Amino acid sequence: MASDSSNKAIYAAMGANLAIAITKFLAASITGSSAMISEGIHSIVDTVDQLVLLLGIRRSQKPADASHPFGYGQELYFWTFIVALLVFALGGGMSIYQGIIHLINPSPLEDPKWNYIVLAIAILLEGFSWIVALREFLPTKGKQNFWQAIKNSKDPTVLTILFEDTAAILGLFVAFIGIFLGHLFNNVYFDGIASIIIGIILAIVAVVLARESKGLLVGESAAPKTIANIRSLSKTEPGVKEVIRILTMQLAPQEVLLNLEIQFAQNLTGEEIALTVESLEIKIRQMHPEIKQIFIEAKSLAAARKTSQIPQ
Structure with missing residues (x-):
C-alpha cells in the first residue's frame, strides 16, 4: 500500500x-x-x-x-x-x-x-x-x-x-x-x-x-536487487540444490507476490523439504517484508518422496 x-x-x-x-x-x-x-x-x-x-x-x-x-x-x-x-x-x-x-x-x-x-x-x-x-x-x-x-x-x-x-x-x-x-x-x-x-x-x-x-x-517484477537477494537466500538453505526460476509481481508499492521454483536435494524426506520451505519463507520475509505472498514449487518433491520410502 x-x-x-x-x-x-x-x-x-x-x-x-x-x-x-x-x-x-x-x-x-x-x-x-x-x-x-x-x-x-x-x-x-x-x-x-x-x-x-x-x-x-x-x-x-x-x-x-x-x-x-x-x-x-x-x-x-x-x-x-x-x-x-x-x-x-x-x-x-x-x-x-x-x-x-x-x-x-x-x-x-x-x-x-x-x-x-x-x-x-x-x-x-x-x-x-x-x-x-x-x-x-x-x-x-x-x-x-x-x-x-x-x-x-x-x-x-x-x-x-x-x-x-x-x-x-x-x-x-x-x-x-x-x-x-x-x-x-x-x-x-x-x-x-x-x-x-x-x-x-x-x-x-x-x-x-x-x-x-x-x-x-501490466505486472512489473520486483526490483532486480530484491530478486538477487531471494536467489542468494535460497542457496543458503542446505536442502536447496538449485534455484530454477524466480517470478515476482509488484501488487502495490509495499506488496510483492513471489513464485519460487526450486530443485531440492534428492535425499531429502518430505518432512525435511517442508522444514526447508518454512525456513526459507521466514528468511525471505525477514529480509523483504514487502513480499506478502510466497509460492514455492518443488521440482523434485515427488522424487524425494519416493526416495524416502525405499527401505534402507
Whole structure:
C-alpha cells in the first residue's frame, strides 16, 4: 500500500496548488495574460490529480476478497495512469489550445505587476511542495542515480507529485519569461508562445508518468536487487540444490507476490523439504517484508518422496 510519506507529499501539493490556482486566475483576469490562464489551468489540473491519487490510495487499501484474492493494490497504479491522462489532455492540451488561440487573436497585456507578484508567490509555494516530495523520494533512491531510481520506483504517488511539481516550476519560469519578453519588446505573441511551451512541458511529463504507470499496471517484477537477494537466500538453505526460476509481481508499492521454483536435494524426506520451505519463507520475509505472498514449487518433491520410502 502507499506509505504515509505518499499522503504527506500529496496533501502538501494539493494545498499549494489550490492556493496557487486561485491567485493565478485572479492575476489572469486583471492582466489578460494567456500564460497565466495556462498556469491557472495547470494548477487546477494538479489539484484534481492529487484528489485522484488519494482516491487511488483509498481504493487500493480494500481487503482481498473472492473476486480479488491478491487484494486491490494495483488500483493505485490504475488511478496514477488516469492522472497521467489528465495531465496530458487537460493540462497539456488546454495550455497548447489557449496559446494557439492567443496567437490567432492576440490581446494587449495590461500592467504586468500582478503577474510577477503571483508568479513569485507560486514559485515559493510550488518550491515548498517540491521539497516535500523530494524529501520523501530521496530515501528510496539509495545509491542509484535519479533516472534509475525513477525507473525502479514502485510507489507512483510520490513520483507523480515530484514530476508535477517539477513541471509546475518550469512552467512558472516559462510564464515569467514570456510575460517579461512580451512587455520588454511590446510583442503580445511571446505570451501565447509561453503558453504553448507550458503545454508541451506538461505533455512530456504526462507521457513519462503514463509509461511508468503502465509498467506497474501490466505486472512489473520486483526490483532486480530484491530478486538477487531471494536467489542468494535460497542457496543458503542446505536442502536447496538449485534455484530454477524466480517470478515476482509488484501488487502495490509495499506488496510483492513471489513464485519460487526450486530443485531440492534428492535425499531429502518430505518432512525435511517442508522444514526447508518454512525456513526459507521466514528468511525471505525477514529480509523483504514487502513480499506478502510466497509460492514455492518443488521440482523434485515427488522424487524425494519416493526416495524416502525405499527401505534402507
